[in-house]
Amino acid sequence: MITLLLLIPIIGSLMILPMSENNLHSKIQMKKIALTTSLINLFLSLLIWFQFDSNTTQFQFVSEFNQLNFCHLNFGIDGISLYFVLLTTFVTPIALLSNYTNITKDLKFFLISFLLLETLQIAAFVSLDLLLFYIFFESVLPILFIVIVIFGHGKDRFRSAFLFFLYTLAGSLPMLLAILVIYNYIGSTDFQLISLYEISLDSQKFLWLAFFIAFAVKTPLYPFIIWLPKAHADSPLAGSIILAATILKLATYGYLRVLINILPDATNYFNPLIQTIAIIAIIYASFSTIIQQDTKRLIAYSSIAHMGVVVLGLFSNNIQGIEGAILLAIAHGFVSPALFICVGGIIYDRTGKRIVNYIRGLATYMPVFTILFFIFTLCNTGIPLSLNFLGEQLSLIGIWQQNPIIAILGATGIVLSACYSLFLFNRLSYGNLSPSLPPLKDINRREYYLLISLLIPTVAFGILPNVILNTLHTSVSALLYIS
Template sequence: MITLLILIPIIGSLMILPLQEDYLNNKNKIKTIAITTSIINFIVSIFLWLEFDSNTNQYQFVTEFDYLPIGHLIFGVDGISLYFVLLTTFITPVAILSNYNNINVNIKYFLVSLLILESLQLALFLILDLLLFYVFFESVLPLFFIKILVYGSGESRDRSANLLFLYTLFGSLFMALAIVQLYSYTYTTDFQLLSLCDISLEGQKLLWLAFFLAFAIKTPLWPFTGWLYRAHADSPLAGSILLAATILKFATYGYIRILINFLPDATNYFGPLVQTIAIVTLIYASLSTIIQQDTKTLIAYSSIAHMSIVILGLFSNNIQGIEGAILLALAHGFVSPALFICVGGIIYDRTGTRVIKYIRGLVTYMPIFTILFFIFTLCNTGIPLSLNFLGEQLSLIGIWEVNPIISALGATGIVLSACYSIFLYNRISYGKYSPHMNKVVLDLSRREFILLITLLIPTILLGIFPNLILDSIHLSVSSLLFN
């Protein structure tokens, strides 16, 4: 089943490549193949979830491939990686549908790149080898670089693509050195064997710093936040959705799978440092968000603020905090793409601008959009009955047990997120209809409505029934801490 998950998007890509997009029928066929492939893969992941046994902390559905040119491949899934896999397969069809109508040049290569990105992301969350984890961690960079460069909309997309590539590559060089050093200690890169190895605290410290630098840039944490808002602002809508929903979760998964799992003593030692950096990032990003005038940039900065609370939960060194961080990471994977669809897709397609002061009074002609936008705005602030609320609360409760002062400072993010989220909503939804929008804007199309409802359902459903997730991850998180 794991093999199918990784191979289905590749098979879909191979079906698309021979088609010529010069004819309208072929364009429609290319789009149909891409969306059908991604939906089939999501259905396969649902079967994986249904067959998953939450009563064991062992890797399940383990699949090995020997005698390959790239070496020994071993894939498996546990309670932690399961929901990152589900998030990836869920968000890919959403990303494809988001640009379904407004990209018509080189559509074949655009959709093929999205399907290949899905395979690479799934391989990262399923691989059980540290060296290949690094390979898949880096493999999304060239595709995303090209996606911003070729399909991006901003005038400064060249700079944005270069910053994305250079920032991430810089941090990953240190991760590569750490993997080589770790191999010299243990003579293995297998996850299961590495978890049994005993490394001295001094050895762990250097390895931890190298891995943390790579993950801090990908999160991103201050002072490495400069690439993210530019990448979001100049990326096509599908790129922003994938970047917010899944690619930023590479670091979240890396913290859990590598730092907490293999280097626990160093993680405990550097915990106060990470908590301090997370608080600085939270306050800096929140205050920066309030003053933004570009809608996509504003949502990008809010992503940084929410990921800071995820970091607080991960480094709380207790079950509540880590489980809350996973819930919040998943919630962010639903709500942030929805907000990008609202501001970078629906509003931008109708008004041709993302500058907030030129957009006003949308409720006059877009009442249904305004209602859904309001609900997602509230979810972004962490309102009760949303998954964001549970994630933030568990993360802050977890860090409270370690350091109440850090927890209190982290709670300011809830107030600040309410400030910038409601402020954005009020400015563009109400007031006198903007004279800069000299035409009547249409309300949601059927496609846009389906996209937003698709993201809203899991946000609310899992906020009411969080045990659908917690029951599956509890044993894996407990084993992570106590073994």
């Protein structure tokens, strides 16, 4: 089943590859093939979810390919990777639909890029080998780099693409070095085999710092945050959606799979350092968000603050905190793309502007959009009945049990998120209609369905979180560190 999950987007790409872009009919066919392919993958991932046994910590649906001497592919899913795979397959069709009408040039490359991104991300989440994880972790970089350069906005997109590529590539080099050290020490890079070995604390510290740098850049945590707002601001809407929803979650998954699972002693040793860095990221990013004038940069900075809370929960060393962090990561994967669709898609397509001062009074002509924008703004602040609320509360409750002062400082992120989220909504939606704007049309059917498809799981899982939590309990319990 996992093999199918990885192959279906590739098959879709191969079907699109020989098609011509010279006429409208073939372009429509290419879009339909890409969208159908991503929806088949979503259906297949839901089938895996329904058949998943949540009572074991073992990897399930394991598939191996070792026919070639130089290539041993080993894939499997457990309770931790399951929801990251589901999030990837859910967000990919939304990303494709978000730019469904406004990408006309190089359409074939655009569609193939996002189908390949889906395969590479799923492969990173289901790899049972550390070296394979690194390869797929890094393989999304060149594709996203080219997407930003070709389909991005503004003259600054080249610099943004290079920043994104160089930051994340350079940050991951220590991880490659650490993987080679592990291979030299153990003779294997298999996750299950590594977890059986006793690694001394001094060795763990070195390995932990190498992996942490790579994941901190990808999260991103302070001081490695400069690339994210620039990448979001200058990438196409579909690129921003994928980047916010799933690319940032590669680091979240890495913390769980590598640092907490394989290097538990060093994780416990460096806990105060991680908590300090996460608090700095939350407060710094929140204050930076308030002063932003570009709407996409504003949402990007808010992502940094939310991921800071996720990191606090992940390293709380209790079930509430870790499960809360996973819930918040999933919630962020729904709400952040929705906000990007609102400001970088719907508003930008109609006005051609992203500067807050040029946009106001949208409620006059766009009442349906204003309502949906308001709901997602509230979800972003962590309002009750949303999945964000449960994720933030459980993460902070988890870290409270370890360090109440850190929990109080982390909770300031909730207050600050209410400030910048409501401030943005109020400035864009109310007041007199800006004289620089023409009368605007309300959202169309495609945009409405995109936002509703993101709103339903945000609220449904916010009301019924046990649908997710029951699958997580066993896998998360195995991660706890007993000193």
